[in-house]
Amino acid sequence: MQDAVERPEDELRRAQSQLAGEHEARELAEAAVRRLQFLAEASAVLSSSLDYETTLSNVASLTVPAMADWCAVDLAAEGGGVRRVAVRHKDASKLELVQRIEEEYPSDPARESGVPHVIRTGLTEFVADIPDEMLVTAAADERHLEMIRALGLRSWLVLPLVARERVLGALTLVQAESGRTFDRSDIEFFEDVSRRAAVAIDNARLVRELEEAQRQLEEQSTELERQAEELEEQTSRLEEQTHEQRELLRELGRERSRLSAIFDHAPVGIVFAEAPSGRILFGNPAAERIMRHPVRYSANVDDYVQWEAYHADGRRVEGREYPLGRALRSGASQGPDEYLYHRGDGTFAWIRLTA
Numbered sequence: 001m002q003d004a005v006e007r008p009e010d011e012l013r014r015a016q017s018q019l020a021g022e023h024e025a026r027e028l029a030e031a032a033v034r035r036l037q038f039l040a041e042a043s044a045v046l047s048s049s050l051d052y053e054t055t056l057s058n059v060a061s062l063t064v065p066a067m068a069d070w071c072a073v074d075l076a077a078e079g080g081g082v083r084r085v086a087v088r089h090k091d092a093s094k095l096e097l098v099q100r101i102e103e104e105y106p107s108d109p110a111r112e113s114g115v116p117h118v119i120r121t122g123l124t125e126f127v128a129d130i131p132d133e134m135l136v137t138a139a140a141d142e143r144h145l146e147m148i149r150a151l152g153l154r155s156w157l158v159l160p161l162v163a164r165e166r167v168l169g170a171l172t173l174v175q176a177e178s179g180r181t182f183d184r185s186d187i188e189f190f191e192d193v194s195r196r197a198a199v200a201i202d203n204a205r206l207v208r209e210l211e212e213a214q215r216q217l218e219e220q221s222t223e224l225e226r227q228a229e230e231l232e233e234q235t236s237r238l239e240e241q242t243h244e245q246r247e248l249l250r251e252l253g254r255e256r257s258r259l260s261a262i263f264d265h266a267p268v269g270i271v272f273a274e275a276p277s278g279r280i281l282f283g284n285p286a287a288e289r290i291m292r293h294p295v296r297y298s299a300n301v302d303d304y305v306q307w308e309a310y311h312a313d314g315r316r317v318e319g320r321e322y323p324l325g326r327a328l329r330s331g332a333s334q335g336p337d338e339y340l341y342h343r344g345d346g347t348f349a350w351i352r353l354t355a
Helices: 002-044 052-063 090-104 116-119 134-138 142-150 184-265 285-291 301-306 324-331
Strands: 071-075 084-086 125-127 155-163 166-175 269-274 279-285 335-340 348-353
Touching: 002 052, 002 071, 002 184, 052 071, 052 084, 052 184, 084 090, 084 116, 084 166, 090 142, 116 155, 116 166, 125 324, 134 142, 155 184, 166 184, 285 348, 301 324
Parallel strands: none
Antiparallel strands: 071 084, 071 166, 125 155, 155 166, 269 279, 335 348
16 A cells, blocks of 8 residues: 555656756757857847947847846956947946946956956856955945945856957956856857857958058058159159250350350450469460469468569569459459569569459
8 A cells, every 4th residue: 555655746846857957958949049049140230240349239239138137248458458349237336336347346357257367368268156245345435335236246257358369358247137157058158149249340340451551551652652753753853953054055155165265266355263262273375375374273362472473663573462462352353463473484574463
């Protein structure tokens, strides 16, 4: 009789166990379907635009509340900082609370947990069940602790966004008021999501870099074209100037030939000097015939003593006394003056000088 009594109870337990197993299997299957649907939608969003900040914001919106109660995306900034590009929660008041916490109690970038730590190390951070002791340790003071507790945090998952072996940022997921918690199976799934997000970020940045490089090349090409046009214009102007200078030189040559012919056949001696130094530049044949020696190319007015001449009273004429020296100093015509000149053949003759 005892066996007959126990048999229905065993059957009941077996039936309950079977129902529990079927319920758990159904929940697992439904969770797998939700994950596949989410992954497909997230992949579509990530590939929809090269504006990765807007795309990441859309992924965060897709995540809440389907897969988590909180979702935030932070990117590594220059100088070791962190820049938040998206944060989502279904309750706007909670978002305002998070903003106040970040403003009043900014996180320490050197701390050994949280987003900065994950970005530095590239390692996932997972807390299945957040104890109150962890909140107490993280709080700076009582007010900070009160604000953190008000968020109702239950489970925490921070994953690095890694592409081409570089950590680009971090994806933060939090379970809170829904009562859900993360488990080990969630880590593998969301690591796949974070990899896809990182690849989308990296691709978008590469495209931007390529577009920027193309823009710079176009600007450089435009600048080179402008410089080439300017160079062509300058070359044309130089050619015109060169042509004009050649014509001028030819005209000067012709003028010099005419002047040379005049000086060479002039019946009076002519000597040219440079102003203001007085350096002798040129003397015509008539001057050499009168002085009976070659033109003396004196370096300055004082050197005119090389031209030996005397006043009527017998005094030696100084270089600065010659009409040419006085004209160079005054800028006005000088002479005529008469001097007794000692000529190259040793004879003396009276000469008249004007400058």
